[in-house]
Amino acid sequence: MKAPIRLAAPLAAATAALALTAPAASAATTTIRQETATGAPYSGNWQVATVGALTFSVDYLGAKVTGSCDGAELQGTVQSTGAGELTAASIGACRTSNGLSSPPTDLDLGQMPDRSGSVAYAPVPGGRDGVLSISGGLRFKMEGKILGFTVTCYYGFRTGGTDGLRFDVYNRDNPNRPLPGQDDAQGRSDDITLVRQSGSSGLCPSNGTGSGSATARGESTPGSGVFDRKLYLTS
Secondary structure, three states: OOOOEEOOOOOOOOOOOOOOOOOOOOOOOOEEEEOOOOOOEOOEEEEEEEOOOEEEEEEEOOEEEEEEEOOEEEEEEEOOOOEEEEEEEEEOOEEEOOOOEEOOEEEEOOOOOOOEEEEEEOOOOOOOOEEEEEEOOOOEEEEEEEOOEEEEEEEEEEEOOEEEEEEEEEOOOOOOOOOOOOOOEEEEEEEEEEEEOOOOOOOOOOEEEEEEEEEEEEOOOOOOOOOOEEEEEEO
């Protein structure tokens, strides 16, 4: 059984998982649709799953420490207008080049006071189609030995100077999507900062940068837990 990771309100990450808040810069309306730009509006359960490892790095005592997590998965509900709520999150095994690690973990959302948020249609010519924002609150733990001392480190997430996670969203036919070999709505972020949280040993690296890509799907059969419905973001 996976061990719980406590979430504390300050994401992350968040993550990652991922309460969601719409970016203030978006003035366009938002409609999440089934399959294509002309599909019926979609409301229901959704899943965001990273593809490949989440990677991060930090400069520590004059050396570059690199790390990765095997992936992350977020589940929740979403309205066709973009408003949503996080209901479950997990993160794969993590490890760093200086000996910190954590096992695959189901994140405990019980102490996360606000799980609400949204996806926003906010297209950029030659780039994204929208933004998925996840408010601060997700936190994960890593343990290991640094300089011969056993330490425990807690990290949250910040993106672009704001607590939480934020991903650029790309429709399944957007030629600029980060995973061109996959026919799904996708997200990408290269500006995630890991922020050391209270309760961490003073030997824990303070802040580091991270990145990752993910796909998003809904359910063809509501409540089935099978995420096979492709999604499409429009105004």
